[in-house]
Amino acid sequence: MLVTVNVHALLSDYRLPADFKRELEVIFLDNVNRVHSRTRVSSKTLSVKTQGYRLQKLCRSFLELRENGFALQSPWSLKEKHIRFLVELWVGKKQSAGTIENKLTYFRAFADWISKPKLVGTLADYADRKEHGLVRSYSALEDKSWEGNQVDAIAILTAIAQTDPVVAMQLKLQAVFGLRVEESFLLRPRESVRRDGLLSVTRGTKGGRDRVVPMELQTSVLEEAMQYCNTLSGSTIPDGYTKTQWKNHYYDVLKRYGVTKAGLGVTSHGLRHEYLQQMYKKLTGVAAPIKGTGEKADIKSHREAMLQVVAAAGHSRPRKANAYLASYNSVAQQKSAAITFEQAEAAIVTASGEKKAAAKSLGISRQALYRILERK
Structure with a gap:
């Protein structure tokens, strides 16, 4: 027997219009335990915990749209402009790249449920990752x-x-x-x-x-x-x-x-x-x-x-x-980032001007040493 989250009880926690809730409930009930993943290999349905978390994030996002002037009459009316606004809102709130990407994943699943599979793009489609500090590191720091x-x-x-x-x-x-x-x-x-x-x-x-x-x-x-x-x-x-x-x-x-x-x-x-x-x-x-x-x-x-x-x-x-x-590159970058211009200059003096020897004493490459010297 499939175990699913109590959709009706979950929706009761959100101040959304009654008609909107009724339509959401139908959509959720039909799809609540469906997996939306490119890497999942199991045919098992989602756990109740994961089902609930996904639906909560979707409901909260619909609430955010309404609180900011988007009077969506139906969840079926979701458009690209709504997704773009939500991303801009989340970026403005300084939410992490991982948090925003997770929410986009939930909306990507929802878009499939309402037969709009190409509606939701990637985070990079809506925001400049570097400009907003949204570049994720997959290497241990x-x-x-x-x-x-x-x-x-x-x-x-x-x-x-x-x-x-x-x-x-x-x-x-x-x-x-x-x-x-x-x-x-x-x-x-x-x-x-x-x-x-x-x-x-x-x-x-x-x-x-x-x-x-x-x-x-x-x-x-x-x-x-x-x-x-x-x-x-x-x-x-x-x-x-x-x-x-x-x-x-x-x-x-x-x-x-x-x-x-x-x-x-x-x-x-x-x-x-x-x-x-x-x-x-x-x-x-x-x-x-x-x-x-x-x-x-x-x-x-x-x-x-x-x-x-x-x-x-x-x-x-x-x-x-x-x-x-970790990766060798990320470790090297982290190490060089921690070295100040003054420390690099002192190492060069100690090495009698030999930059290769100075870099070795600091545990970094000569190229990294040059980058540090360019900071001033």
């Missing part, structure tokens, strides 16, 4: 791993295990298999171990992309997880908890032990970053670019490692690996 933040994972997990062994076990699953938080909750240890030595990850994945990850010598973690399997579902969520209840408990425990950005400076997601960074180092022999060691893998090894990292992470596009590892 900071190391989010526990190791990179000098957090002793073993000590923290040992402490948590004393009071909440299930939470500690789920953190271990994330650390040794690179699982997302929800994937560690929904993993069924007894069903997921394959005869070929791989672990099958099929529940809680992003975009419905199932994957397999190597178990290597981490069977002890799976054996521990098997001791805590839910007697009904087989997942690692303890008996007596719904997923939402367990998620709340999980984050309460992490907060208690300081595993937050405001506390130790890391979240549990940092364990996934660490797993993928370690995989890159194992495949190439050098640290991931985000580590800033200055070492570089040869181009062939780097590209092959990026493909394997992206597959292990369960993403659809190779560039997504940069979100965990």
